[in-house]
Amino acid sequence: MKPPSRVSRLYEVMDLMLDSVGDPLALKSLAASASYSSFHFDRIFRELTGFSAVEYQRKRRLRRAAHLLRHEPDVAIVRIAQDCGFPSNAAFAKAFKQQFSMSAKAWREGGWREYMDQQVGRESDVSFFVAEPDNLEALLAPYCPPQPGTIAARIAVRMLPAVTLRYQRFFGQSGAALSIACNDVVCERERRDAAAGAPGGRPWYGVFDEDPGFTGESEYCYDFGHADDAGADPGMGMRVLPAGSYACLDFHQEWPRFRSMYEDWLDKQSLWRLDSTRPHIQMVERSLDGRWRGWLALPIKKR
Incomplete structure (x- = not known):
């Protein structure tokens, strides 16, 4: 049987990142699991996705938070920030506003619909x-x-x-x-x-x-x-x-x-x-x- 390709190895790493979206990102460990040095892993990851591994994971964390803010209205915002891997509520608030152009509170109160309609579209x-x-x-x-x-x-x-x-x-x-x-x-x-x-x-x-x-x-x-x-x-x-x-x-x-x-x-x-x-x-x-x-x-x- 042929060994897994370079791309399929990166797929596996990306799936691992999604499964552990709330955990600290250990770039060296991810690179090692794909049999690359940290430098080559980040370069190849960027070629494949258009983002560095760190930026890719940051965006996935924010989208997971956006999901939870919409669909888990009884969970506190600070808990969602923690569950999505942000070290503090302040860091989460800053990153969320940069990504979605509104606060997490405004998003939860219905801003998500405006974002979906105006920023993303059909x-x-x-x-x-x-x-x-x-x-x-x-x-x-x-x-x-x-x-x-x-x-x-x-x-x-x-x-x-x-x-x-x-x-x-x-x-x-x-x-x-x-x-x-x-x-x-x-x-x-x-x-x-x-x-x-x-x-x-x-x-x-x-x-x-x-x-x-x-x-x-x-x-x-x-x-x-x-x-x-x-x-x-x-x-x-x-x-x-x-x-x-x-x-x-x-x-x-x-x-x-x-x-x-x-x-x-x-x-x-x-x-x-x-x-x-x-x-x-x-x-x-x-x-x-x-x-x-x-x-x-x-x-x-x-x-």
Whole structure:
């Protein structure tokens, strides 16, 4: 078996950083886990993501805090700052205002919605990636809130099993660019399956570890791939999508968005809240008529 590639080793380090977002960042330890010196690790990390490892982790901490401020209204701001790895409330307040142009208190009181609408906009929602990139109508359509109750009526809470995923990671891409990149991955694998006489119709997973509404295009980190199998490319990343409770929205011949699930269901019910420790997941597969169908899954936990 081929050894893991340089990129897949960096993927593993990035996943470790996400899992330990509240812990001190030990750059030497991260570099060693990827078999690099600190200097080469930071240089390669910047080439891959556009950010140094320290800046990348700082932004992830702030986005985790933004999640918690929105979805955990009963947790004190100082506790959120501590849980997200900031040494003091003053350091957190300064960093948060630099990132989001408002205080954490203003964000919690509704500023997050203004930020999402004005600073990020419709391309913040990667859930409407189109597996057929010539479907520009779906890609370019502005977000329209659903008729009240129409999305909520279709959502089912399910216990999803863990899935071991082989994936390619995309940075700083959204909209048409992301759609085309994902479609290239699908087409290449379908060609390989056809050449090997393997059955088609495999499910594909898109994974986003953070709230899409709070992440600007330059900071996107989106994983796209398929369940692990014997023919997988060891140069791809490998991760486990965790089992647990998810709010699921099935679709066929349409491209719903996570935002509609938040606004028409999550924000309007009292039993469930977002679990920011698990990713947003989209599954898509070709139906017998060749069209795409699948589901969106929001990670949730009991209030």
